Amino acid sequence: MFNLAGKIAFISGGTKGIGKGIAKVLKQAGAITIIAGTDSVKGESVAKELGVDFISLDVTDQAECKSVIDKIVKKYGRLDILCSNAGIFPQHYLKDMTVEDWDLVHTVNLKGTFFLVQAALNVMEKQRYGRVVITSSITGEITGLSGYSHYGASKAGQLGFMRSAALEYAGQGITINAVMPGMIMTEGLQSFGDDFLDHAKNITPMRELGTPEDIGYAACFLASDEAKYITGQTIVVDGGQVLPEVQEI
């Protein structure tokens, strides 16, 4: 386990699923951890369960992203680690997809990443220290999934954003990287239904779905001081899902 003692870590979408797993691991590694989501009741109760702080944030609101980062700096003195993780994945087949469907997914997943990462970088630049870890996906950059063309575009878009941002801040003590999860058992993924989840398990070489903590450990590494020479990169955490050339029977 990498040591994050004394670091201030903020996780968007930290109230459920992968974000909650990241929060658990960063807290275990010693970070003073703050989670965010739009549902304050759920957020406060998860924060209590994990022994972390909660702050309400809708990442689609740029002013709110800036003010939340300002509040964190005011309360904790600095912001060392941002895990930009909040995301949605509603299913819409392309033939019926509306511009509203498209825009919602891009607004939360991609614009929300831009708003929050930009606000955090403005603080990290002054500190000349920062670790940004974006939760992207294998979907979009490596794989496709029927009903998720808008989602795949938003997740691949996060990686394009991440690479150029990493370059702009290289040499300033700031790194910007991404984790690319495969199928991770979360509240969000549960909505796909048991048949889909069983199938996903069977076609994954490790024959199991990932846990939110599996993503947390990758994020913890990228958030550590030891990962200082890594920027603009990705770690796939998928139980081998993207490997097979031909699916074995």
Ligand code: NAP
């Ligand atoms: P989840 O269980 O549905 O949790 C989503 C989290 O995002 C919740 O904490 C939710 O909090 C928050 N959120 C949603 N909209 C938000 C908004 N507008 N502003 C702020 N917070 C918001 O989802 P998950 O499966 O953990 O997925 C988390 C991330 O991992 C997403 O970016 C997703 O694309 C990515 N991912 C997931 C998988 C997977 O298999 N699960 C695979 C690849 C990538 P509230 O409900 O309080 O808003």
